[in-house]
Amino acid sequence: MSIVAAAGYTQYADALVTPLFGDRLIARAYCEFVCGDITNTDYNGDLTKHGDQITYFIEPEVEVRDYQKNQRLTPQELESETVTMVIDRAKYYNVKLDRIDEKQIAFIDKWVDAFLERASYNVKLQIDPDVLMRMALQAAPFNKGMNAGKQSHSQQLGEYGNPIPVTAANVIEILTRLRIVLREACRWQDGQMFIVLPEAAESALMGSDLKAAYLTGMSQSPILNGKFPLQVMGFTLYFSNNVPCVLDTATNTNAYWIVAGNKKATGFAQQLEEHEIVSMEDSFGKYYRGLWVYGHKPFLRDALAVLYARF
Structure with a gap:
């Protein structure tokens, strides 16, 4: 609205003062994605040409038995365990732009580039939570719950109705639980382990011992520069707004399905990404x-561990 004119002074806003439209587009906020960093994309090449699924064999398990001199040996028949990845997800966008608008919009190139970029972003916005939720649901049963741990069954990682409260006082101990579970499953591999945390976890980490620079090996405390060490307890840390969050009705709190594990555990394949411009048939x-x-x-369900937690 124009500045109001004093009494007796002509208001020119409607006739002579014309509004301006800048050719700069105001960028929307963009979250970061983690799917490409925590999955194995080596399978892309196997599915780019044709086919809607691919099956892989998992290395067989071999039994080792005690031996006595001259005993008759018992042969083992190997079981062929397989796992199948199906290309079962598809997303699209379809934006209509009239020829007249295309001609009259002064910054049409920027406009088109902007909505194409936003389309790609919005697809990723749906992929990340989908991948994380499937990881949480399909992780090995002994790597989650209140009795997690393949060997000890001693690690409390939470379950629906009983989310684990994570605070500054216990966050390091909680990460240790996940580490124990994955090591008991013999799936720990230095340099390949990850954990995806919600942004809400930052308050717990900032209040923990990790705020001390001398403990993290960093030149400055995270309190000063807002940066955490890339690795904590052997996990590469990722923060994401796409961590699956649900309302736990039993406790009336928001709880998160937090996935940790080996980057080689989950296969991801993008068979097709295609963009095209098509002329309208019934209009210009x-x-x-x-x-x-x-x-x-x-693929390797025991290489994933799941923490059901609240902050």
Whole structure:
């Protein structure tokens, strides 16, 4: 609204003062994605040409028995365990732009580039929580719950109705529980382990001993620069707004399904990413559209551990 004119002075806003429209687009906020960093994408090449699924064999388990001199040996028949990844996800966008609008919009190139970039972003916004939730659901049963641990069954990682409270006082101990569970499953591999934390976890980490620079090996405390060490307890830390969050009705709190594990545990394959511009048949204009076809699957279920927690 224009500045109000004093009494007796002509208001020119409606006639002579014309509004301006800048050719700079105000960028929306963009979250970071973690799917590409915590999955194994080596399977992309196997599915780029054709097929809607691929099956892999898991290395067989070999029994070792005691031996006595001259005893008759018992042969073992190996079991062929397989796992199948299906290309069962597809996303698309389809934007209509009339020819007249395309001609009259002064900054049309920036406009088109902006909505194409946003389309790619919004697809990723749906992929990340989908992958994380499947990891949580399909992780090995002994790597989650209140009696986690393949050997000890002693680690409390939470369950629906009983989310583990994570605070500055216990966050390091909670990460240790996840480490124990994955080591008991013999799936620990230095340099390959990750954990995806919600942004809400930052308050616990900032209040923990990790705030001391001399404990993290960093030149400054995270309190000063807002940066955490890339690795804590052997886990590469990722923070994401896409960590699955549910309302735990039993406790009336928001609880998170936090996944930790080996980056090689889950396969991800994008079979098709296609963008095209198509002329309208019944009008003057174009369709800007894109299609993503992909699939993902936890191959090594015991290489994933799940913490059900609240902050």
